[in-house]
Amino acid sequence: MTRSDARESALTAAVRAALHAPSVFNTQPWQWHLDGDAAELYLDSDRRLEVVDPLGRLMTVSCGVALHHARMALAAEGQGVLVERRPADGPPTLVARLHMLLDHEPTDDERAMYAAIPCRRTDRRPYSDDPVPGAVAAGLVAAARREGAVLHILRPDQVPAFAVAVARAGDLEMVDPEYRGELIRWTNRPPWSNDGVPPTTAVRPALRAIPPREFSLGVERGMHPGSGTDRGALFAILTVGRDDETGWIHGGEALSAVLLTATAKGLATAPISDVIEVGVxxxxxxxxxxxxxxxxxxxxxxxxxxxxxxPAVPRRPAHEVIASVDDGRAR
Ligand SMILES: Cc1cc2nc3c(=O)[nH]c(=O)nc-3n(C[C@H](O)[C@H](O)[C@H](O)COP(=O)(O)O)c2cc1C
Incomplete structure (x- = not known):
C-alpha cells in the first residue's frame, strides 16, 4: 500500500468512526464527502429540528462532535490532519474540510478518546452515590479547554437552581403542541430510518434531583432506573465565547472531548439540552x-x-452518509 493509499484508508476509517457520534435526538445531521486524502463534513439541514433547534445550534454542535470523533480517530492512527472550519470558499452548510498532513505522534489522551468512541453511550438512568474524584473532574475541564470551551462544574449549592431551570424548560416545551409533535416524530421512527431516540432508552420514573428529558410520550419507557439516586453525579455546563456557527462547531468538538474523556475514565454520561433550547x-x-x-x-x-x-441505539449506514468521489457521489 502506498503512503497515499494508507492516508485514504485511514480517512475512510475515521469518518466511519465518526458515525458513532451522539447527536441531538439522534438526528445524525451530517454528510461526509471523501475525495482522496481530503474530506468535507456538511450539515444535513433537512435533519434540523425545526421546533427544538430553529437556529441550528444543536445540529451544528452535533456535527462538531462528529468532527472531533474523526479527528481523534486520525490522531490515534498517527495521521496528521489540518482542519479548516467553515472555509470561506464553501457553502454555508460546509462545516469543515480535513486535509491529511504528515505523520503525527498520538498522545495518550488521543488514543484513549479514540478507544472510547464505540463504548460511549448516553445513559439516562440515575447514577450511583460514588462521587467523581476531583482529578477526574479536572481532566474533563482540561479536555474542554483544549477545544476552546469552558466546562463549568456545578457546585452542590448550584444544583437546585439548575434543576428548576431544567424542569421549567421541560414544562415550557411540553405545553407546545408543535414540540410534542416533533418529539413524537423523533421517538417513534420506522426501523429503516436508523435514527431517532428509541423509547427503549427512556427510563422509568425514579427519585432523583433532575429527571431526564421526557422521551416517551404515551409509550412505555423501556429501562428500569436501577438503584442509583444521582447523589454522586456531577452536573456541568459547557460554554463558548461566541454564539454562532464557528462557536457551535468548536463547542461540539469540546462536547465530544469531554464525553470521550469521561467514557475513557469509566464514567457514564448524559447530555442535557432542553435547558439550552428554551431562551429563558x-x-x-x-x-x-x-x-x-x-x-x-x-x-x-x-x-x-x-x-x-x-439497549441499542440505531445509526444510519455508511452508504447513506458518506459519499466519495470514487463512487461518483461527492463533488
Ligand atoms: C447536542 C446534543 C444534545 C442532546 N440533548 C439530549 C437531551 O436533552 N436529553 C437526552 O437525554 N439526551 C440528549 N442527547 C443525547 C442523544 O439523544 C443521543 O446522543 C442519541 O440519542 C444517540 O444515542 P447515544 O448517545 O447513546 O449514542 C443529546 C446529544 C447531543 C449531541
Missing amino acids: TREAVRRLLGTARHPYAAIRFGYGAPATDL
Whole structure:
C-alpha cells in the first residue's frame, strides 16, 4: 500500500468512526464527502429540528462532535490532519474540510478518546452515590479547554437552581403542541430510518434531583432506573465565547472531548439540552454561572451500571452518509 493509499484508508476509517457520534435526538445531521486524502463534513439541514433547534445550534454542535470523533480517530492512527472550519470558499452548510498532513505522534489522551468512541453511550438512568474524584473532574475541564470551551462544574449549592431551570424548560416545551409533535416524530421512527431516540432508552420514573428529558410520550419507557439516586453525579455546563456557527462547531468538538474523556475514565454520561433550547432557561443558566459566555450543552456524569445493559441505539449506514468521489457521489 502506498503512503497515499494508507492516508485514504485511514480517512475512510475515521469518518466511519465518526458515525458513532451522539447527536441531538439522534438526528445524525451530517454528510461526509471523501475525495482522496481530503474530506468535507456538511450539515444535513433537512435533519434540523425545526421546533427544538430553529437556529441550528444543536445540529451544528452535533456535527462538531462528529468532527472531533474523526479527528481523534486520525490522531490515534498517527495521521496528521489540518482542519479548516467553515472555509470561506464553501457553502454555508460546509462545516469543515480535513486535509491529511504528515505523520503525527498520538498522545495518550488521543488514543484513549479514540478507544472510547464505540463504548460511549448516553445513559439516562440515575447514577450511583460514588462521587467523581476531583482529578477526574479536572481532566474533563482540561479536555474542554483544549477545544476552546469552558466546562463549568456545578457546585452542590448550584444544583437546585439548575434543576428548576431544567424542569421549567421541560414544562415550557411540553405545553407546545408543535414540540410534542416533533418529539413524537423523533421517538417513534420506522426501523429503516436508523435514527431517532428509541423509547427503549427512556427510563422509568425514579427519585432523583433532575429527571431526564421526557422521551416517551404515551409509550412505555423501556429501562428500569436501577438503584442509583444521582447523589454522586456531577452536573456541568459547557460554554463558548461566541454564539454562532464557528462557536457551535468548536463547542461540539469540546462536547465530544469531554464525553470521550469521561467514557475513557469509566464514567457514564448524559447530555442535557432542553435547558439550552428554551431562551429563558438558557439565560437562567448563564446567570447561575455568572458568565458572559454562551451555554450550549449541559452534561450529567457519574458512575452507572454497565453500559452493556443499555439497549441499542440505531445509526444510519455508511452508504447513506458518506459519499466519495470514487463512487461518483461527492463533488
Ligand atoms: C447536542 C446534543 C444534545 C442532546 N440533548 C439530549 C437531551 O436533552 N436529553 C437526552 O437525554 N439526551 C440528549 N442527547 C443525547 C442523544 O439523544 C443521543 O446522543 C442519541 O440519542 C444517540 O444515542 P447515544 O448517545 O447513546 O449514542 C443529546 C446529544 C447531543 C449531541
